[in-house]
Amino acid sequence: MRPEMTAIAPGTLPKASPRGSAARARMLRGLLPALSLALVLIAIAWLNPRAISYFGFNLMLNLAIPIALATIAQMFVIAGNELDLSIGTFVGFVGCVTATWLRDAPLIGILVLIGSIGVYALLGALIHLRNLPSIVVTLGMSFVWQGLAILILPKPGGKAPDWLLSIMSFKPPYVPFPILAALLIAAVVHFGLMRTSYGVILRGSGGNAAALRRAGWSLLKTKIVLFALTGLFGVLSGMALIGITTSADANIGNGYTLLSIAGVILGGGEFVGGRVSPIGAVIGALTLALAASPLLTFMHIPPDWQVAANGAILIIVLAARVLISRRER
Amino acid sequence: MLQAIADIVRLNGAEKHFGAVRALNGVDFHVGAGECVGLVGHNGAGKSTLMHMVAGTLRPDGGQIAVRGNQEASYSVARALELGIRCVFQELSLCPNLNVAENTRINHPSLTGFGWRRRAADLIRAKLDEIFPGHGISADDIAGDLSIGRRQMVEVARAFTLTREPLHLVILDEPTSSLDAHTAGQLLSFVRRFVAAGGSCILISHVLGEVLQNADRIVVMRDGKVVAADAASAFDRDRLVAAMGGAEGHQKAAAEARKAEGGALRVRARPVRQQDDKELVARAGEIIGLAGLAGHGQTDLLLAIFSAASRARTGIEVAAPVALVAGDRQSDGIFSQWSIAQNIGIRSLTRLRNGLLISPQREAELAEFWKKKIGIRTPDMNNNIYSLSGGNQQKALFARALGSDAEIVLMDDPMRGVDIGTKLEVYDLVREEAAKGRTFLWYTTETEELDNCDHVYVFKNGRIVADLGRDELTEEKIIQSSFGDAA
Numbered sequence: 001m002r003p004e005m006t007a008i009a010p011g012t013l014p015k016a017s018p019r020g021s022a023a024r025a026r027m028l029r030g031l032l033p034a035l036s037l038a039l040v041l042i043a044i045a046w047l048n049p050r051a052i053s054y055f056g057f058n059l060m061l062n063l064a065i066p067i068a069l070a071t072i073a074q075m076f077v078i079a080g081n082e083l084d085l086s087i088g089t090f091v092g093f094v095g096c097v098t099a100t101w102l103r104d105a106p107l108i109g110i111l112v113l114i115g116s117i118g119v120y121a122l123l124g125a126l127i128h129l130r131n132l133p134s135i136v137v138t139l140g141m142s143f144v145w146q147g148l149a150i151l152i153l154p155k156p157g158g159k160a161p162d163w164l165l166s167i168m169s170f171k172p173p174y175v176p177f178p179i180l181a182a183l184l185i186a187a188v189v190h191f192g193l194m195r196t197s198y199g200v201i202l203r204g205s206g207g208n209a210a211a212l213r214r215a216g217w218s219l220l221k222t223k224i225v226l227f228a229l230t231g232l233f234g235v236l237s238g239m240a241l242i243g244i245t246t247s248a249d250a251n252i253g254n255g256y257t258l259l260s261i262a263g264v265i266l267g268g269g270e271f272v273g274g275r276v277s278p279i280g281a282v283i284g285a286l287t288l289a290l291a292a293s294p295l296l297t298f299m300h301i302p303p304d305w306q307v308a309a310n311g312a313i314l315i316i317v318l319a320a321r322v323l324i325s326r327r328e329r
Numbered sequence: 330m331l332q333a334i335a336d337i338v339r340l341n342g343a344e345k346h347f348g349a350v351r352a353l354n355g356v357d358f359h360v361g362a363g364e365c366v367g368l369v370g371h372n373g374a375g376k377s378t379l380m381h382m383v384a385g386t387l388r389p390d391g392g393q394i395a396v397r398g399n400q401e402a403s404y405s406v407a408r409a410l411e412l413g414i415r416c417v418f419q420e421l422s423l424c425p426n427l428n429v430a431e432n433t434r435i436n437h438p439s440l441t442g443f444g445w446r447r448r449a450a451d452l453i454r455a456k457l458d459e460i461f462p463g464h465g466i467s468a469d470d471i472a473g474d475l476s477i478g479r480r481q482m483v484e485v486a487r488a489f490t491l492t493r494e495p496l497h498l499v500i501l502d503e504p505t506s507s508l509d510a511h512t513a514g515q516l517l518s519f520v521r522r523f524v525a526a527g528g529s530c531i532l533i534s535h536v537l538g539e540v541l542q543n544a545d546r547i548v549v550m551r552d553g554k555v556v557a558a559d560a561a562s563a564f565d566r567d568r569l570v571a572a573m574g575g576a577e578g579h580q581k582a583a584a585e586a587r588k589a590e591g592g593a594l595r596v597r598a599r600p601v602r603q604q605d606d607k608e609l610v611a612r613a614g615e616i617i618g619l620a621g622l623a624g625h626g627q628t629d630l631l632l633a634i635f636s637a638a639s640r641a642r643t644g645i646e647v648a649a650p651v652a653l654v655a656g657d658r659q660s661d662g663i664f665s666q667w668s669i670a671q672n673i674g675i676r677s678l679t680r681l682r683n684g685l686l687i688s689p690q691r692e693a694e695l696a697e698f699w700k701k702k703i704g705i706r707t708p709d710m711n712n713n714i715y716s717l718s719g720g721n722q723q724k725a726l727f728a729r730a731l732g733s734d735a736e737i738v739l740m741d742d743p744m745r746g747v748d749i750g751t752k753l754e755v756y757d758l759v760r761e762e763a764a765k766g767r768t769f770l771w772y773t774t775e776t777e778e779l780d781n782c783d784h785v786y787v788f789k790n791g792r793i794v795a796d797l798g799r800d801e802l803t804e805e806k807i808i809q810s811s812f813g814d815a816a
Contacts, residue, residue, distance in 0.1 A: 022471075022474040023471075023474060026471070026474075195446070197434055197440060197441040197442070197445045198441075200427060200431045200434050200435065201435065203424070203426060203427060203431075204424040204426075204427055204431070204432075204435050206426065207424030207425055207426035207427055208422060208423065208424040208425065210422060211422035211423065211424055211435065212424070212435060213386075213406070214384070214386055214406055214416070214418065214422055215406070215410075215435050215436045216405075216406045216407040216410050216438075217435070273425065273426050274424065274426040274427075275426045
């Protein structure tokens with residue numbers, strides 16, 4: 001008889017089923033983002049206890065909100081087995097629009113931003129219909145966004161709209177605003193993607209597209225929705241960034257492309273298979289934001305070496321994940 | 330009397346071509362209400378293509394499809410679901426990243442709004458309990474974590490869940506292939522109950538006993554045509570096998586009996602999943618056939634032997650250099666940017682070298698030799714490989730293997746989609762090379778090709794199940810072993 005088939009005969013199943021251990025390994029992996037965040041926080045607390053305060057968090061996590069939003073944006077395309085290499089320059093483009101038109105001519109500004117989300121939706125349709133590699137298309141688009149940003153704002157400047165400035169400088173009691181915002185983003189996206197019935201379809205399109213097609217769902221629509229959501233969160237990220245920095249620069253978001261990809265992966269997502277986690281992605285973004293400069297500054301690592309040290313942290317966390325995934329098998 | 334039953338679905342003259350291959354060649358097929366139709370046939374007989382058509386995932390190139398007596402002009406998956414026709418496909422179609430309840434939701438557009446999660450979970454749990462009592466699957470289990478058998482159980486149960494759409498016909502394509510005898514029995518008895526209650530079912534299975542016992546009517550397909558269709562009671566195992574395999578006994582290739590006995594041992598290999606002590610043995614000068622249904626471990630064993638030639642592996646001994654002729658030449662065989670000569674020479678680079686560099690002259694000599702020997706039809710061997718027809722491309726791949734120093738040639742069903750003329754030329758060449766002492770391991774899905782072999786091993790589920798000498802080799806015997814019931 002076939003051994004692996006007899007193994008599933010009900011009743012003959014030993015209690016320590018492979019399913020149990022797979023679930024355990026998955027839980028461990030789900031905890032890994034939180035664990036790495038805790039580790040970074042402990043390190044910061046140890047190096048500089050005063051940083052763990054209302055004021056300290058406000059300062060350290062200042063840039064975490066736009067990074068978290070960009071990471072969520074990236075997560076949507078990754079959920080559909082695609083990759084967006086243009087999110088960084090797109091955030092920069094949105095920043096330039098926010099600091100100029102959105103302040104001076106709000107109607108045009110709003111139309112441009114909505115239009116840019118529409119462009120993202122069209123990209124999704126193009127990638128699906130022509131079966132193009134998203135990496136190539138979005139790499140091309142990254143130069144388009146960059147060029148547009150430079151056209152709008154040839155040299156650094158502009159100013160964020162006042163309402164945006166006041167939102168981003170909101171100081172709630174007890175809990176620092178960036179933490180509150182992170183919780184809100186994670187909760188909203190988790191509900192939308194992980195709990196709603198259409199969220200299941202969106203994730204399923206990354207897990208087994210053929211199965212979805214056979215069940216009668218439109219893959220064109222899922223791809224368009226995923227890309228439009230990426231555009232939407234890219235817009236939110238760019239606006240949040242300008243709300244913090246108050247003025248814009250065409251190159252302001254360039255680092256976000258790789259940061260957002262790293263955030264998704266750090267948060268337990270995978271490049272293919274529709275396995276993503278919004279909560280993990282936000283935690284991943286926070287970890288990156290903290291590890292990016294506060295931690296390294298406290299460690300007295302000179303700025304010249306910070307980027308390399310950042311990469312080293314990424315490699316360590318991802319290596320830990322690989323080890324856990326291997327146990328899963 | 331069968332005509333008296335109202336049709337659920339009827340296809341007339343259905344045709345489907347994939348390139349030059351005719352997958353379906355004018356098939357008439359129908360399923361009545363309250364009927365379980367068994368569909369059997371060898372790999373590539375066209376069963377799955379036909380079922381994809383019924384399910385709406387493939388569009389016929391010719392012929393009509395009618396559901397409940399109405400012609401369907403633009404038939405699609407969505408239309409099929411609307412009409413209550415569903416399919417459990419052979420390839421598992423669950424989303425591995427979603428849990429069981431979420432996977433159920435995918436098939437039911439109406440599972441939405443507040444509380445959909447609980448309703449989906451209840452739905453699938455109830456159906457699993459009904460079909461597979463004691464299944465041990467939770468609605469929260471992630472599909473990817475489940476064993477393949479449990480995944481198949483979920484998929485089958487999901488096909489029978491009922492929300493807004495009606496349910497008249499369920500196509501079960503190899504539903505028991507990953508189930509053990511106990512759960513397979515549960516499923517089949519459920520199918521009987523479903524049919525007794527007025528539902529219809531198409532049962533595709535390679536386990537002939539299953540079909541004989543559970544189907545009301547059996548349809549046999551071969552080479553894209555229906556070759557027999559009758560009430561199940563009119564068939565027995567032998568008649569089914571005969572219908573599937575082609576009863577007209579064909580001529581065995583008149584190969585002279587070679588004295589292969591005394592040759593030196595070249596390959597000794599045991600499949601990883603082999604449990605008894607059967608093993609594959611190949612000697613110098615022998616042509617060894619690997620038979621059985623497609624994807625039952627033949628290619629895996631060939632690849633294992635190939636890698637064992639360069640790096641020691643347990644259970645496999647290889648005593649001479651090895652070359653592989655790939656079956657999927659587009660993806661595994663051809664360097665698409667290279668010329669014909671370069672494609673032939675790649676396996677023999679050490680011999681073509683002049684100092685550190687490849688000598689173009691020697692490469693051209695090798696290519697020219699094989700062009701004449703094997704008859705590659707091209708004006709210039711420096712043309713791109715894609716300037717050749719499919720059969721000639723395959724010849725170039727044979728030239729690559731035979732032109733090398735390899736004493737063992739592994740062939741992974743290399744004759745797929747090759748015209749008969751080329752085939753015959755290659756058969757002659759293989760026999761000629763074997764007579765010179767080369768060893769061939771030949772996996773083929775075409776039973777006639779096995780007539781060129783001295784010895785045939787039949788594979789099933791990754792194991793060798795039969796070991797047939799030249800004189801005991803018949804098509805019936807091969808089919809019998811590869812369809813042997815599991816229990």
